[in-house]
Amino acid sequence: MQYSEKVLDHFTHPRNVGEIEDANGVGEVGNAKCGDIMKIYLKVSDDGIIEDVKFKTFGCGAAIATSSMATEMVKGKSLEEALKLTNKAVAEALDGLPPVKMHCSVLAEEALRSAISDYYKRLGKDPAEILGCDADCETCHKAD
Amino acid sequence: MEKRFVYADNAATTPMSETAFNAMKPWLTENYGNPSSLYRIGRAAKEALNDARTVVGKCLNAAEPVNEKNDYAPGEIVFTGGGSQADNLAIRGFMHGPSSKGRKHIITSKIEHHAVLYTCEALEKEGYRVTYLNVDKEGRVDLEQLKAELSEDTALVSVMAANNEIGTIQPIKQIAELAHSVGAKFHTDAVQAVGHMHIDVQEMGIDMLSLSGHKFRGPRGTGVLYVKKGITLEPLVYGGGQERGLVSGTENTAGCIGLAAAMKETVEGLDEKMGYVKKLTDKLVKGIMENIPYSHYTGDPVNRLPGTASFVFEAIEGEGLILRLDNAGVCGSTGSACSTGSLDPSHVLMAIGLPHEIAHGSLRLTLGEQNTEEDVDYIIETVTDVVKTLRSMSPVWEN
Amino acid sequence: MEKRFVYADNAATTPMSETAFNAMKPWLTENYGNPSSLYRIGRAAKEALNDARTVVGKCLNAAEPVNEKNDYAPGEIVFTGGGSQADNLAIRGFMHGPSSKGRKHIITSKIEHHAVLYTCEALEKEGYRVTYLNVDKEGRVDLEQLKAELSEDTALVSVMAANNEIGTIQPIKQIAELAHSVGAKFHTDAVQAVGHMHIDVQEMGIDMLSLSGHKFRGPRGTGVLYVKKGITLEPLVYGGGQERGLVSGTENTAGCIGLAAAMKETVEGLDEKMGYVKKLTDKLVKGIMENIPYSHYTGDPVNRLPGTASFVFEAIEGEGLILRLDNAGVCGSTGSACSTGSLDPSHVLMAIGLPHEIAHGSLRLTLGEQNTEEDVDYIIETVTDVVKTLRSMSPVWEN
Ligand SMILES: Cc1ncc(COP(=O)(O)O)c(C=O)c1O
Ligand SMILES: Cc1ncc(COP(=O)(O)O)c(C=O)c1O
Ligand code: FES
Ligand code: FES
Numbered sequence: 001m002q003y004s005e006k007v008l009d010h011f012t013h014p015r016n017v018g019e020i021e022d023a024n025g026v027g028e029v030g031n032a033k034c035g036d037i038m039k040i041y042l043k044v045s046d047d048g049i050i051e052d053v054k055f056k057t058f059g060c061g062a063a064i065a066t067s068s069m070a071t072e073m074v075k076g077k078s079l080e081e082a083l084k085l086t087n088k089a090v091a092e093a094l095d096g097l098p099p100v101k102m103h104c105s106v107l108a109e110e111a112l113r114s115a116i117s118d119y120y121k122r123l124g125k126d127p128a129e130i131l132g133c134d135a136d137c138e139t140c141h142k143a144d
Numbered sequence: 145m146e147k148r149f150v151y152a153d154n155a156a157t158t159p160m161s162e163t164a165f166n167a168m169k170p171w172l173t174e175n176y177g178n179p180s181s182l183y184r185i186g187r188a189a190k191e192a193l194n195d196a197r198t199v200v201g202k203c204l205n206a207a208e209p210v211n212e213k214n215d216y217a218p219g220e221i222v223f224t225g226g227g228s229q230a231d232n233l234a235i236r237g238f239m240h241g242p243s244s245k246g247r248k249h250i251i252t253s254k255i256e257h258h259a260v261l262y263t264c265e266a267l268e269k270e271g272y273r274v275t276y277l278n279v280d281k282e283g284r285v286d287l288e289q290l291k292a293e294l295s296e297d298t299a300l301v302s303v304m305a306a307n308n309e310i311g312t313i314q315p316i317k318q319i320a321e322l323a324h325s326v327g328a329k330f331h332t333d334a335v336q337a338v339g340h341m342h343i344d345v346q347e348m349g350i351d352m353l354s355l356s357g358h359k360f361r362g363p364r365g366t367g368v369l370y371v372k373k374g375i376t377l378e379p380l381v382y383g384g385g386q387e388r389g390l391v392s393g394t395e396n397t398a399g400c401i402g403l404a405a406a407m408k409e410t411v412e413g414l415d416e417k418m419g420y421v422k423k424l425t426d427k428l429v430k431g432i433m434e435n436i437p438y439s440h441y442t443g444d445p446v447n448r449l450p451g452t453a454s455f456v457f458e459a460i461e462g463e464g465l466i467l468r469l470d471n472a473g474v475c476g477s478t479g480s481a482c483s484t485g486s487l488d489p490s491h492v493l494m495a496i497g498l499p500h501e502i503a504h505g506s507l508r509l510t511l512g513e514q515n516t517e518e519d520v521d522y523i524i525e526t527v528t529d530v531v532k533t534l535r536s537m538s539p540v541w542e543n
Numbered sequence: 544m545e546k547r548f549v550y551a552d553n554a555a556t557t558p559m560s561e562t563a564f565n566a567m568k569p570w571l572t573e574n575y576g577n578p579s580s581l582y583r584i585g586r587a588a589k590e591a592l593n594d595a596r597t598v599v600g601k602c603l604n605a606a607e608p609v610n611e612k613n614d615y616a617p618g619e620i621v622f623t624g625g626g627s628q629a630d631n632l633a634i635r636g637f638m639h640g641p642s643s644k645g646r647k648h649i650i651t652s653k654i655e656h657h658a659v660l661y662t663c664e665a666l667e668k669e670g671y672r673v674t675y676l677n678v679d680k681e682g683r684v685d686l687e688q689l690k691a692e693l694s695e696d697t698a699l700v701s702v703m704a705a706n707n708e709i710g711t712i713q714p715i716k717q718i719a720e721l722a723h724s725v726g727a728k729f730h731t732d733a734v735q736a737v738g739h740m741h742i743d744v745q746e747m748g749i750d751m752l753s754l755s756g757h758k759f760r761g762p763r764g765t766g767v768l769y770v771k772k773g774i775t776l777e778p779l780v781y782g783g784g785q786e787r788g789l790v791s792g793t794e795n796t797a798g799c800i801g802l803a804a805a806m807k808e809t810v811e812g813l814d815e816k817m818g819y820v821k822k823l824t825d826k827l828v829k830g831i832m833e834n835i836p837y838s839h840y841t842g843d844p845v846n847r848l849p850g851t852a853s854f855v856f857e858a859i860e861g862e863g864l865i866l867r868l869d870n871a872g873v874c875g876s877t878g879s880a881c882s883t884g885s886l887d888p889s890h891v892l893m894a895i896g897l898p899h900e901i902a903h904g905s906l907r908l909t910l911g912e913q914n915t916e917e918d919v920d921y922i923i924e925t926v927t928d929v930v931k932t933l934r935s936m937s938p939v940w941e942n
Binding site: 151153156157158159160165168172173174176177178180181182183184185186225226227228229231232257258259262263265266356358363364365366367379380381382383384385392393394395396397398399463466467469470475476477478483 | 550552555556557558559564567571572573575576577579580581582583584585624625626627628630631656657658661662664665755757762763764765766778779780781782783784791792793794795796797798862865866868869874875876877882
Binding site for chain 2: 011058059061
């Protein structure tokens, strides 16, 4: 298993680590038993732009690096654009991940969807209409 | 503190000693004769190989050599391509060979190395019966269970001398006696033990013992299976008949000689060296346990290898820990599942009863005589820092 | 002629090349990281190991690597502890593994190395059926017999690329095609061939190929099994899962790197080097056949390894010949039974139809690029003298 330089960089100097006090969308996926939990905080503006995003991750090097990269990739973007982010795109932006670590990148995608879903729920909207699901099913809480 | 490089993963592998390298060198270059050849340079290689056998035999207190110049109690010392090969040969070779006398039951423990465990699992598929003994919280095998499981059908008991993840030393002499009480033979994987504790195959009642050169500053790809006289195994590798026909193939003369040189060096003054290493390790354990809250020491605090310090830290994951320690210059290892891409954390940490979520945050530091007090101070400081940072990023950590 | 030292037993083992030694050295000493470790010095070892894999893959023209940095067509190149281990893994691993698809028949030849023959014999005891193909007087396998024996039950055909005693090269491309025609796979023991003839696994239709580092000036105790993508084997050594789980055990990084360096060196400019060696060998054969009456050349005069010259001399015995040649400074080998303490002379010499009494007087001289014209002159003179002396002492010799 070999990590790319970019993975190692994002792991060593993760961007956007922490919490947002007045977040208006928070999502958490994964479980500690499998060894990975990811929590994403969003600050979304009234016109649907992600003004700020932060994360906390319990997981391996790849989990931390993908959290960092995913938050970088959606910062300043609209929710619609953010929803288009795939784990593949995150992995590619990191110059690839070892095959055994691809599941860690799914976590970042799911945590983001979960946070966006939470944002819509807080607005009183049904996230399922926008996301296609409420980003809270069993799949989202499984490690791979 | 100033950044330094500290290798604290001596249980994974060790830097080769100068003595071993110098012993090997001429056999890599000018002395290239094949030990099976009839001419002078071949015979010289054969002799050097047998001298290496004698050295290994003496270090283990194997039976006296039959004659001065030749094989150490012919065949008692079998060179292999490493510790795993020795384990495979011992267990598969014994069960398939005549010495198992038709008995079909193996007893081993839940915390063996995979070289033992997976060999046993393969044998189960062939119809052999295997009991995997439980261990207690500190990693000691359940002797009561062993007694209860032993029967006239038990061919072999294989329990490691010391564990590679948590360092726990097993009461192998007692286990050997129990095995012998029903006519079974006793094998021990001493890959982690050699060079860290005294081994005396005769005194301890060991019938077969595996060791690996690179764990005590010898070369990689070399190992030994000690096989007590009278035990007949099925070969691991068929062919030209080298190593008593058990591991055929042109002998790695240089490697065997390097292994023997490293073994001799490591066993000399063992008490003193291990006293020194133990002092370092005690300091390391104390420092880490005092500095880091919600940390747990794993393994047996008394019966353990002098250089092994193993821990779990709550709310963090091991792979990230290792990578960050590496950035700071410290080499260590973890039993976290994420480090290997598997779903479950180390089978050893599971067997001592750690919950999954805690086992993920494991760290193993293994010291050797090359380490210093300064190394230990640096490790303590670094681990403390890294654990703090990772916890600050962890969603499951609450201050 | 002045006494000199001439090593002419390159088929037994070769002196390690400086290139190989220099490539290995840093990995024996400063770069000691375990390739399975997560930290930098471990990752560097892993990368170097995979680079070595790539070099070996390129020399054999294995499938293209899947990506630049990683395994050469992951798993096609499996490092082992030598040629015998590669042969055992190929044959036993294939028959026990899923790729044999329940077929129970193996075809091999009567002149294979014991690493192949004894593995096959062990499989026969387990209930597999093995056909040992005859060879003609020059050591070429009987293709008609092969065709007749192939069936839907044939899982594997294993025929060596070139023989270690008489140097005969087999038509392996043709054999591979025949094997494939019934859906069987083809393995070749190329331990003697690598570095002496061109090998292209794709062009030749090879599914598995064994090679051994020390036969082409690499280190002892290292080998490779090439395993074509899609073939699944049962492991030779169970354990930590190294080498795709087929040969577990901490990798001998230095050894693998040394093997790759030697292989690259040996394959570069092969034609030219072998042209040189062949010229020497031709001169040697001519000289000996002209000088010594009642001598016979063994092996195929055309399709043979460029460095192999093998003979039998009537009325003398091989061991004495080797020992006397050694006194004169010449290293060679013999297939005489007396040299091994067994009753029968080499199975290869029997298979090509030599009568016992003649096979006893066999001599194999194998040259390499280190040898010179002067070496050859010296060998001719020495062998002539020694044979004469031994004959003068022989009761079965009539002038
Ligand atoms: C044809 C052949 N196959 C296999 C081997 C075995 O190789 P190793 O001794 O490296 O195991 C040899 C050499 O001994 C050989 O000549
Ligand atoms: C306890 C134990 N047994 C066996 C082995 C296998 O040894 P090697 O890697 O030399 O084959 C190891 C080390 O990896 C070990 O720690
Ligand atoms: S995919 Fe996650 S809720 Fe449907
Ligand atoms: S978090 Fe477990 S493998 Fe990435």
